[in-house]
Amino acid sequence: MTSKHLWFSLAVAIALLAVIGVSIHADEFNDADVERWQGEYMSVVADGRALWGSPDLGTNGVACGQCHPNAANTHPETYPKFQQQLGRVIALREMINWCLMNPLEGETLTLDDPRMIALEAYIAYERRGVPLDPGKH
Amino acid sequence: MKNNPNRRDFLKGAGAIAAASALPLSTVELAFADPKKNFTFAYISDSHIQHIRGSQFVNNWDRGLIRAVAETNLMQPKPDFVVFGGDLAQLGTKEELDHGAEMLAKLDTKTYFVLGEHDYYLDLGEYWSTLFGDHWYSWDHKGVHFIVLNSILTFDEWTFDRWPTAEQRMLEMAGLDNPNGSPFMVGEAQRTWLAKDLEKVSKDTPVVVFSHSPIQKLYKGWNFWTDDAEQIQTLLAPFDDATVIYGHVHQIQYNQIGNISFHAVMATAWPWPYPGTYAQAEHTMPQLTVPMNRADPFFERDATGWQFIDMKSGRASMSYNLANNTNRTVAYDPATGKPVDTRFQDVGNRVPPQIHY
Numbered sequence: 001m002t003s004k005h006l007w008f009s010l011a012v013a014i015a016l017l018a019v020i021g022v023s024i025h026a027d028e029f030n031d032a033d034v035e036r037w038q039g040e041y042m043s044v045v046a047d048g049r050a051l052w053g054s055p056d057l058g059t060n061g062v063a064c065g066q067c068h069p070n071a072a073n074t075h076p077e078t079y080p081k082f083q084q085q086l087g088r089v090i091a092l093r094e095m096i097n098w099c100l101m102n103p104l105e106g107e108t109l110t111l112d113d114p115r116m117i118a119l120e121a122y123i124a125y126e127r128r129g130v131p132l133d134p135g136k137h
Numbered sequence: 138m139k140n141n142p143n144r145r146d147f148l149k150g151a152g153a154i155a156a157a158s159a160l161p162l163s164t165v166e167l168a169f170a171d172p173k174k175n176f177t178f179a180y181i182s183d184s185h186i187q188h189i190r191g192s193q194f195v196n197n198w199d200r201g202l203i204r205a206v207a208e209t210n211l212m213q214p215k216p217d218f219v220v221f222g223g224d225l226a227q228l229g230t231k232e233e234l235d236h237g238a239e240m241l242a243k244l245d246t247k248t249y250f251v252l253g254e255h256d257y258y259l260d261l262g263e264y265w266s267t268l269f270g271d272h273w274y275s276w277d278h279k280g281v282h283f284i285v286l287n288s289i290l291t292f293d294e295w296t297f298d299r300w301p302t303a304e305q306r307m308l309e310m311a312g313l314d315n316p317n318g319s320p321f322m323v324g325e326a327q328r329t330w331l332a333k334d335l336e337k338v339s340k341d342t343p344v345v346v347f348s349h350s351p352i353q354k355l356y357k358g359w360n361f362w363t364d365d366a367e368q369i370q371t372l373l374a375p376f377d378d379a380t381v382i383y384g385h386v387h388q389i390q391y392n393q394i395g396n397i398s399f400h401a402v403m404a405t406a407w408p409w410p411y412p413g414t415y416a417q418a419e420h421t422m423p424q425l426t427v428p429m430n431r432a433d434p435f436f437e438r439d440a441t442g443w444q445f446i447d448m449k450s451g452r453a454s455m456s457y458n459l460a461n462n463t464n465r466t467v468a469y470d471p472a473t474g475k476p477v478d479t480r481f482q483d484v485g486n487r488v489p490p491q492i493h494y
Contacts, residue, residue: 053312053315060187060189060193060195060196061187061188061189061195062187062195062197065312065313065314066185066313066407067407067408067409068410069313069314069359069409069410069415070314070358070415070417070418072410072412072414072415073410073414073493075494085433085435098435102435102437103197103407126415126416126417127416128416128417129416129417130416137489
């Protein structure tokens with residue numbers, strides 16, 4: 001056996017071990033899993049879309065979609081960024097809370113409230129394909 | 138604006154100078170060959186008065202209309218008339234239309250009304266008509282022929298057969314981005330009426346059309362669109378000077394198609410994004426338009442306002458009175474045959490708040 005053949009055999013053996021090892025020790029996933037996960041995400045996007053048009057997020061009947069059709073002019077790709085009116089760098093969900101308090105005259109949501117996540121999911125979905133540009137004004 | 142002996146303060150009264158610094162009113166050109174022929178009119182639109190419950194209404198939208206009415210009443214010389222460009226109400230209810238009508242009743246000038254989809258789709262304009270009259274009509278004023286169209290009609294099946302209740306029909310049309318909505322149109326009955334109305338108008342008479350939706354096709358997804366726009370444009374094509382002024386879009390837009398100049402007006406309630414800022418949309422916004430300024434969205438009246446319109450050239454010269462933004466003037470430029478922003482049209486003169494993305 002030449003040294004070239006030896007190295008080749010060794011490489012095949014290592015590769016086989018790696019495959020067997022992975023199949024034993026990690027969670028492999030398949031197309032059906034990916035489809036299910038996408039479905040989970042899209043169901044939260046749908047929740048967000050429903051909240052977006054809902055008169056019940058605030059107290060005065062005003063809905064997010066009145067000023068932001070299709071979540072336009074929300075710029076999720078630019079956050080975190082310096083919000084000059086607040087004088088500090090903030091996350092998008094703080095702007096969502098600003099809108100809930102002011103135009104909607106409502107209460108803020110906690111930052112991990114499922115409704116907050118749903119609103120963010122919807123905003124990001126409508127902005128899909130736009131490159132990240134944090135800090136941009 | 139430069140001091141010019143031909144320009145005058147547009148405010149009356151002893152407090153004019155002090156008030157001028159607080160109000161978004163400026164000056165208007167008064168130098169013209171035949172003063173009798175020149176006139177201005179004011180345009181207020183898209184107030185979206187929104188009922189909460191009982192005697193409560195959304196304060197933010199109320200303030201926009203109250204401010205526009207108060208400022209319009211301060212114009213000096215007075216406008217010959219005022220146009221309200223549609224969407225007085227948010228969901229077309231009697232409460233909203235009554236509350237809006239009461240605020241508009243404080244205008245001390247003859248007012249003409251255009252019907253918007255938010256006024257219409259609850260009871261198909263029935264209560265609106267008892268307050269404001271016909272849905273389409275025309276009149277002549279100082280040598281200009283004015284026409285009001287109801288441009289927010291749609292397919293009969295959508296209007297009459299699709300929805301179980303009038304309330305649901307109103308809500309489906311009220312959501313700007315609602316895929317269950319339906320394209321706006323003027324429709325055959327009004328087109329026939331318009332053709333007849335224009336027969337008696339000589340081709341050198343300036344013609345001005347007021348509609349709620351753009352009589353052009355910009356973005357169907359938000360009904361920045363009129364389905365039979367081309368057919369209306371064809372009826373206007375024979376006239377030397379034709380102008381269409383429309384609401385609905387809550388933003389500065391202007392365009393020129395053949396002999397027809399198009400101008401959008403601001404809302405008093407809130408501004409809308411430009412369709413190009415929706416990443417999933419295909420749209421055809423006029424290249425000519427320099428977008429409205431957005432100085433500070435935290436300010437309630439940012440990118441809202443009203444306008445007065447000078448007709449001295451036979452074309453509209455639009456002066457945008459903006460509550461929280463630099464006032465803008467978009468006027469017809471005879472040299473290029475297009476409307477241009479008198480200050481910001483050159484790319485080098487634009488400012489960062491005009492960048493929308």
